[in-house]
C-alpha cells in the first residue's frame with residue numbers, strides 16, 4: 001500500500017531534477033533534490049512505498065537517466081500516468097523502477113492510498129474504492145524489473161534470454 | 165511491407181515485423197558523448213562483461229568541449245582513459261555528435277543506430293532508424309551489440325507545395341510542433357513525405373528528423389532516394405552499396421496533411437516548443453543573445469543564409485551574436501568561402517564547433533531576465549542558463565535578421 005503524490009502533465013526531466021544537480025551520479029544525493037523546485041516538501045516527506053501519479057507525457061525532455069534514478073532513490077514504488085515520454089519509460093524500466101500507463105490516472109487524488117499489482121497491471125484505489133485495469137507490463141519488461149534493472153539482469157543473463 | 169520503420173525492423177530481424185511487436189535487433193553503431201558516457205561506463209563496469217565489438221562504439225566530445233571547467237575536464241579525462249583502455253578507434257572531437265556521425269559515414273539508409281542523446285533521431289532523414297536511449301542501455305549495448313525496441317505505430321506527415329522565400333524547413337517543423345503538441349507523437353514514429361519533402365535538400369530534411377523528438381517521437385523517417393544518395397556521396401564518408409526502400413502498403417495510425425506554400429516564418433515562444441506563433445506576432449521583442457548553432461541549424465547552408473543577411477552590415481550593439489558551426493568540416497568550408505570573415509566583420513563571435521551555448525554550460529550562458537533567439541530545437545526553462553531567461557526558436561534567416569535589429573525581426577526584408 002502506498003500514498004499518492006500527484007503531479008501535472010508534461011513534467012520534464014528538469015522539473016524532476018534540475019540539470020545543475022546532474023553532475024553527481026549518487027542516487028541518494030539525486031533523491032534529496034527530486035522535484036525540489038516544483039514540490040520542495042517532496043524529498044523530505046516521501047515514504048518508501050509511496051506512488052507517484054501524474055498527467056500525460058511524464059518525464060519528457062532529456063535522455064539523462066538522472067531523473068529516473070532520483071525518483072528510485074526516494075523509495076517511490078511505482079509511477080502511474082496516462083503516458084510517459086519514451087526515453088523516460090525505457091530509463092525507468094532499465095533501472096528497475098516500475099511504471100504503469102493508465103488513462104484514468106487523473107481520477108486518482110493526492111493522498112489516496114493505492115495498491116499496485118504489476119504483473120496483472122491492476123491499480124486498486126483503496127481510498128476511492130476503485131480498480132483500474134491497465135496493460136500489464138510485457139514479460140520481458142517484468143524480467144528486467146524483477147532483476148532490479150537491466151544492468152543487474154545482464155550480470156546474470158545474456159540479453160537473448162530477455163526474449164526467451 | 166509496411167511503414168518505413170516496419171521495413172527497417174523487418175529487414176534487420178529477417179522476418180516481417182509489425183507495429184506493436186517487441187524485437188531484439190543488432191545495432192550498427194552505439195553513440196555517446198562527453199555528457200552521457202560516464203554513466204554508460206559505470207553501467208558497463210557493473211555488468212562486468214567484455215565489449216562485443218569495439219568498432220561499434222563511437223564517442224564524441226562536443227557538449228562541453230574544450231572543457232569549460234575542472235569537473236568537465238576530469239570527466240573527459242576519465243572517458244579518455246576508457247577509450248585508451250578499450251582501444252576505441254571511433255573517437256571524435258570535431259563538432260556536434262549528430263553532424264559528425266553523418267559526416268563520418270556512420271549513418272546509412274536502412275541502418276540501426278542508437279545513441280545516448282535524445283537528438284540521435286536526426287539520422288532518420290537519411291532513412292536510418294536511430295533513437296536516443298539512457299546511458300545504462302548504451303553501456304549494456306557495448307556488451308551485447310543489441311537493443312530491444314517496441315515497433316512504433318507511425319504518424320504520416322504529408323507536406324505538399326513549396327515554401328515562400330524566407331520560409332525554411334525550420335518554420336515548417338515549428339508549425340508542426342504547434343499543431344501536434346509536445347506529446348503529439350509520443351512512442352510513435354513520424355514519417356515525412358510529399359512533394360515538398362521530395363524536392364527538399366538533405367540539410368533541410370534533417371531539421372524534421374532532428375526535431376521529431378520534440379513531439380515525443382521515437383524516430384522521424386524520410387524514405388531514402390536519389391537526393392539522399394547524392395548527399396551521402398558528396399558530404400559524407402559513407403559509400404555504396406546503399407539500400408533504397410520505401411513504405412509498402414503501410415498502415416498509418418494517423419495522417420497529417422499540410423500545404424506549406426501559405427506558411428510564413430514561425431517562432432516557438434518561451435517556454436515550450438509547441439508555443440508557436442507566426443513571427444510577425446512577436447516582431448520587435450528585444451533580444452539579448454542570438455545563437456546560430458546546434459545539431460538543428462548550423463550546417464554550411466544555414467551559415468550561408470545568415471552570412472548573406474549579415475554581409476556588409478553590423479549586428480546590434482547590445483545583442484551578443486554567437487555563431488557556432490556544427491562541425492569542424494563545416495567550419496573549414498565556411499572559412500574557405502569567406503563566411504567566417506563576414507561574421508567577424510558584422511560583429512559576431514564565432515565559437516569552436518560543438519554544442520556551444522545550447523545547453524547552458526559555456527559559450528553564451530544566459531543571465532536572469534535575458535532573452536535569446538536561437539536556431540536550436542528546444543526552449544525548456546533553464547536550458548541555456550538562468551531559469552529566469554527566455555528562449556525563442558526560429559530559422560537561421562530569422563536569427564540573422566534579429567541579430568541586426570536587436571529585436572525579433574522578419575527575415576524577408578533582408579533577402
Ligand code: SF4
Pocket residue numbers: 227260261262281283457458459460518519520522523541
Ligand atoms: S547541439 Fe544541443 S540539442 Fe544538439 S546534441 Fe548538442 S546539446 Fe543536444
